[in-house]
Amino acid sequence: MTSRTYAAVNVGDELPPLPLPLTRSLIVATALASRDFQDVHHDPGLANDKGSKDIFMNILTTNGLIGRYVTDWAGPDGVIKKVAIRLGAPNYPGDTMTLTGTVTRKDSGEVDIAVVGANGLGNHVTGIVTVALAASPEGDAS
């Protein structure tokens, strides 16, 4: 599995969009995989009592999916340094969140990717992921 090299990436490059169907199973499975046992992420009745129309995705999962999205593109030698996100519309079951990303900065072996996760209600998440990319085989990291 090859990794994307720093030299091969330019500001303005776009990552391929990733549409993620937000099944109820995905929302529950990811909440439990992140050890987030809050009822609003798995129990529709209790979520409803708390004023939410349904269960919704937890924040750890939003981070996890964004991390996956960026390393799917960067490859195994891409090293994530920072994930800074701003949260918006909830991810409810039945919706689809589509992740898109654009390279916005390139400096000293690292790039910033502006990531947007949009669902049917608007933007679930917007943020910046900083990732160090693989050096070229020739060692070009300028």
Added chain:
Amino acid sequence: MSATDDAQAASAQAANAQAESAAYFEQLRTFAGLEIGVQALAPDEVNVPMVRHWCEAMGDTNPVYLDRAAAESSVHGGLVAPPTMLQAWVMRPFGEARDESDTNPYAQLTKLVESKGFTSVVATNCEQSYDRYLRPGDRLTMRTVIDAVSEEKTTGLGTGHFITTRQDYFDAAGERVGSMLFRILKFRPAAKKPAAPAARAMRPRPSVTHDIAFWFEGLQQGKLLIQRCADCGTLRHPAGPMCRNCHSLAWDTIEASGTGTIHSFVVVHYPQIPSIDYPNQVVLVDLPEGIRVVANTVDTTPEQLQIGAAVQLVVQHCDDALSLPFFKVVNS
């Protein structure tokens, strides 16, 4: 009391309120920098089974997390955990209540802002930075401090305070491996609009030209008018300036009887337009006069929609400027 007394009382009251709010904010600021609880020790070391569970759920196929050979030949030189799992290693166990004790500064801060009516909460930002990737065998401790409490801010959700906490994560050697800033808004929900139903969006406006103005004017009077060639008598719809039969430009109208049969129909579900009821039943109706019109239905169930069904015209006044023809299925 005189008007002057009133004014003095009001200004004294305002000064008091201002002093009170300054004292409240001073009190809020004292929480910044306070450590919350004791350092939390992760119940388990970073381990492959939890990483596998995470990667399966997230759909993450990066081989550096689970494929030892691929991980060894990568920049990491061995298996690592997904960096965004940072929090997962130190999550509060299932069934354990949040620490709400009086000695917990975060609980005190929460009580203080809630006493001012800022009772709702929403997470707004999360910033994680990673000093290094974690490896199986790492065991984390987490230290949490209140990083900042904002002044009162007005947001789209309502007025409130942003509260930022900072978590630092350390390995067994005491080296920091990552940190997280987590910001919430404690707010007073913006007053809900009175129960009066929101004004219904208006139907899209037709583009009314000289040639079809009679159609909409007739509907305003409750009539469905059909354009007729004044020379050869051919009916035409949609309306236009010239007879397709004899090319005459002279025309007048007749009023439709109001009966008809469904020639075809479609039920539109998407995209939805706020002014229209869904499912949106659209019928193509043959009028006995010899023209065919497109309209919505009224008082008609989906089961009643059948090709050939008899329908009756119902002209509806949609709003002050627009009346439209609808049809309802009648059982003949």
